Amino acid sequence: MKTIVLGAGVIGVATAYYLSERGCDVTVIEREPGVALGTSFGNAGVIAPGYVTPWAAPGMPAKLLKYLLKPTSPLIFRPALDAAQWRWIARWLRECDLARFRVNKQRMQRIAYYSRECLHAFRAQHAFEYGRSQGYLQLFRSDYDVELAQPALNVLRDAGIAYRELDADACAQIEPGLAWSRVKPVAGIYLPDDEAGDCARFTRELRAVCEARGVKFVFDTEVLALESAGGKVTGVRVRAVPGREARNRREQRRAPAEVLRPADLAEPAADTSPHTLAADAVVVALGVESAALSRRWACACRSIR
Ligand SMILES: Cc1cc2nc3c(=O)[nH]c(=O)nc-3n(C[C@H](O)[C@H](O)[C@H](O)COP(=O)(O)OP(=O)(O)OC[C@H]3O[C@@H](n4cnc5c(N)ncnc54)[C@H](O)[C@@H]3O)c2cc1C
Numbered sequence: 214m215k216t217i218v219l220g221a222g223v224i225g226v227a228t229a230y231y232l233s234e235r236g237c238d239v240t241v242i243e244r245e246p247g248v249a250l251g252t253s254f255g256n257a258g259v260i261a262p263g264y265v266t267p268w269a270a271p272g273m274p275a276k277l278l279k280y281l282l283k284p285t286s287p288l289i290f291r292p293a294l295d296a297a298q299w300r301w302i303a304r305w306l307r308e309c310d311l312a313r314f315r316v317n318k319q320r321m322q323r324i325a326y327y328s329r330e331c332l333h334a335f336r337a338q339h340a341f342e343y344g345r346s347q348g349y350l351q352l353f354r355s356d357y358d359v360e361l362a363q364p365a366l367n368v369l370r371d372a373g374i375a376y377r378e379l380d381a382d383a384c385a386q387i388e389p390g391l392a393w394s395r396v397k398p399v400a401g402i403y404l405p406d407d408e409a410g411d412c413a414r415f416t417r418e419l420r421a422v423c424e425a426r427g428v429k430f431v432f433d434t435e436v437l438a439l440e441s442a443g444g445k446v447t448g449v450r451v452r453a454v455p456g457r458e459a460r461n462r463r464e465q466r467r468a469p470a471e472v473l474r475p476a477d478l479a480e481p482a483a484d485t486s487p488h489t490l491a492a493d494a495v496v497v498a499l500g501v502e503s504a505a506l507s508r509r510w511a512c513a514c515r516s517i518r
Pocket residue numbers: 219220221222223224225242243244245248249250251252253254255256257258259260412434435436437498499500501504505506513
């Protein structure tokens with residue numbers, strides 16, 4: 214089956230891997246010049262199925278409202294006269310109820326644990342280095358943060374997930390770098406079975422595994438639309454990213470003067486007119502349009518050793 218995967222982040226490349234394993238003829242399309250140059254380039258690389266948490270959580274509406282009043286808010290909200298937007302917000306508010314939160318969290322955890330099993334099975338087959346480390350430390354900077362985390366802790370307890378509640382000193386024993394932190398945590402949770410790794414590095418290695426299996430990667434190509442006939446997707450409308458091809462050629466020469474020069478008019482321009490790539494199936498893995506996580510409640514980072 215000829216299958217096109219849209220997006221070469223970790224999700225798209227992993228999807229391509231599993232599809233090729235099942236005998237599909239896979240092509241991955243990506244607007245950037247390589248894999249993992251979107252969110253997968255700069256995420257925190259934490260694999261924490263024990264701590265996956267829905268954003269719809271008790272206490273979250275009040276917390277987000279507070280953020281919206283700050284100039285450095287990690288959340289941007291543009292109210293519109295759009296019924297769909299307000300319906301979505303009403304549904305989100307309903308899901309912040311404690312009972313719904315518990316159901317949603319358990320569902321997310323089931324998927325996350327299954328994904329981690331897949332990762333471990335994959336690692337047993339393809340042993341490559343991607344900066345992996347064991348354990349996950351979650352820090353709380355205020356008593357309010359500790360209070361907000363309680364429903365999530367109850368879910369961990371009920372699910373029998375291994376975790377330790379830590380005071381500030383115990384956090385610093387696990388992460389000695391906290392000695393230099395200006396704002397000390399008041400407490401933390403440590404999940405010994407969770408792990409972390411360099412997501413971009415993992416994705417680049419995975420690309421090599423995919424290519425060895427015959428997966429094709431088409432870079433510098435923007436997806437414009439899905440094409441369909443008779444209620445079935447038949448292909449993908451794409452075009453070369455304007456100006457990208459000439460710029461890449463200049464960058465490959467690595468001469469600073471060349472790289473800094475404005476667009477080289479002498480080079481033939483890439484054909485940027487839209488065209489269609491046919492497919493029996495299309496998998497969309499285009500990630501999010503934009504995201505901002507900075508927190509006290511969501512600034513995730515990884516120590517580089
Ligand atoms: C700050 C931050 C920290 C995070 N930390 C973690 C973490 O620790 N653990 C975790 O599990 N998750 C984390 N996440 C979530 C993270 O987004 C995912 O884990 C993962 O990186 C998403 O991969 P993806 O392949 O879906 O998206 P992406 O990596 O964004 O890939 C999507 C790709 O699609 C391409 N694309 C988009 N539109 C088009 C188009 N029209 N045509 C062609 N190509 C297109 C993009 O260029 C991009 O390469 C974090 C997210 C953020 C923002």
